[in-house]
Amino acid sequence: MKQFLTTMAGVFAGLILFLVGVPFLLIVIAAGATRPAPLPSDVVLQLDLRTAMTDQDVQNPLSGFGRRSNSVMSVIETLKRAEDDRRVKGLIVRLPETGMEPGSADEIRLALKRFEASGKPVIAHSQGLYQAGVVTSTYMVGAAASEFWMQPGAALQVTGLAVEDVFFKRFFDRYGVEPDYEQRKEFKNAVNGYLHSDYTEAHRTAQLSWMNSVYTSTLGFAAADRGVEPAVLRTRLEGGPYPAARALELGLIDKLGQLHDAQEAMLETAGDGAELVELSTYARSVGSSEGSGPVVALIEAEGPITTGRNGLSNPLAPSAMIYSDDVAQALYDVAEDDSIRAVVMRVNSPGGSDTASEQILAAVRAVKAAGKPVVVSMGTYGASGGYWIASEASAIVAQPTTLTGSIGVYGGKLALGPALADFGVDMRELGVGGEFAGAYGLGSGFTPAQAQAFSAMMDSVYAEFITRVARGRDLSPARVDEIARGRVWTGAQAKALGLVDEVGGLYQAIDRAKQLASLEGDIRLRRMTPHATPFQALEQALGMGAVSVKTLAAAAWVLGDPRAQSVLDTLAAERLQGQGHGAVLAPTPVR
Structure with missing residues (x-):
């Protein structure tokens, strides 16, 4: 009976796979087979940094399916190829309204500077920069452009860098939650929010140290690209926030205008017949190349x-x-x-x-x-x-x-037993073997022997x-x-x-x-x-047994996928550890 139910479950999974998975695979295959339209003879690239960015391209085809995103790596590699492409006449960058990850901003700034050094102009356009996150990094990217535009009526709020941390100690004390963690050493502050109600001296020192370094670095690059002394730029920015018109008067930006105005200005520079092309579209058109040599x-x-x-x-x-x-x-x-x-x-x-x-x-x-x-x-x-x-x-x-x-x-656990007991929930533990066998139970903190071993x-x-x-x-x-x-x-x-x-x-x-x-x-x-691959990810997502795997293999064979049989031989699933x-x-x- 059990074998019959297992078989039926596999068949059911196979049917679901055929109805859901096969169309998905067809979509993936069709998308990969679609040839992009040929590029115009003269193009102005447009890079939109307002969408979420990863550092690298999406690795899991299911988790990235249906979402549009840029990656820093794809942006910088595509811009490098565009440097030597005679069809590319310029670049428009749309800036996010809040902060960018500093390392990503540094990498994109370098790419913009290389692109400009190839003799091609860059316009950065902003619909406002608002004090959230490392907004100085976003300003730095804008400052790297040949011209920095801002929409009339927008605000430039680039006045500093601040972070906010949440501390749970008093909450835990009130409700009986016992954090039991070990840290090596005093600056390893990832769990300080569980252990303290405020910054420790070490936590405060480390936090302010990297913040000052990031802030100084981004302002320094922005000042160099704007042609002003870092101290002058810092004073002007920290005197804000400013409306766009005032930012222009202070030399913090170059021009006021709508996005359409910036696009028209760049197209005019590019010459008659030039067209706007999204950087992602350009990337698909030119494909990838290993180059030559070792x-x-x-x-x-x-x-x-x-x-x-x-x-x-x-x-x-x-x-x-x-x-x-x-x-x-x-x-x-x-x-x-x-x-x-x-x-x-x-x-x-x-x-x-x-x-x-x-x-x-x-x-x-x-x-x-x-x-x-x-x-x-x-x-x-x-x-x-x-x-x-x-x-x-x-x-x-x-x-x-x-x-x-x-x-x-660092490592440890939150002992929830005392807190749950106040609500009539009792946690009990049984175990055999050594005392450490129950060390990670959440009912209570480490015993002295467990704490010694864990330490x-x-x-x-x-x-x-x-x-x-x-x-x-x-x-x-x-x-x-x-x-x-x-x-x-x-x-x-x-x-x-x-x-x-x-x-x-x-x-x-x-x-x-x-x-x-x-x-x-x-x-x-x-x-x-x-x-x-989409095939591997879909197979595991549906948790298929042998029968449904065979169904997928058959479907893949019909679609001409040579990986079908090899997947049958190599399927493996490993649990996350740690x-x-x-x-x-x-x-x-x-x-």
């Missing part, structure tokens, strides 16, 4: 770091996750490929599982052992676990505002982290401990401390890889970022 691999990794494989652990989870199996395998593939001379690994991560981070770092070592340099390019984040996987790279390149370091660990584990993870950084950065463990202790640094600060080799973006990292591999001239940049591990995770800053 091969340098590009491997991208974005999001929290966890064990498992993309699309097979939880295909409907956010696409921005770093799955250690996938990234490690990509690195091992590079180590074994004789045609690849070097690797650039793009990292944009606040951290995650220590064991997953170590799996990736072991693969980095394998690439280096094969005689191939590994250069890490950091986006907005390269912190905690994100720094762990970079720590033994041949070189690390970070943006001046990248948040990195956070060399530390020893936190000490061990922290010591391992220190060892890897000391080895990778050629520093003494004592020096690493001095600048570690869980503290977040910006890329500019990390460079001075020896945690980063160079301040810059993706193309600076590529140049460093070429230098380390003794390569000259053009190179072929081969993207080896692991991606889940409940009992230390989390090497950095706090997330405001954007």
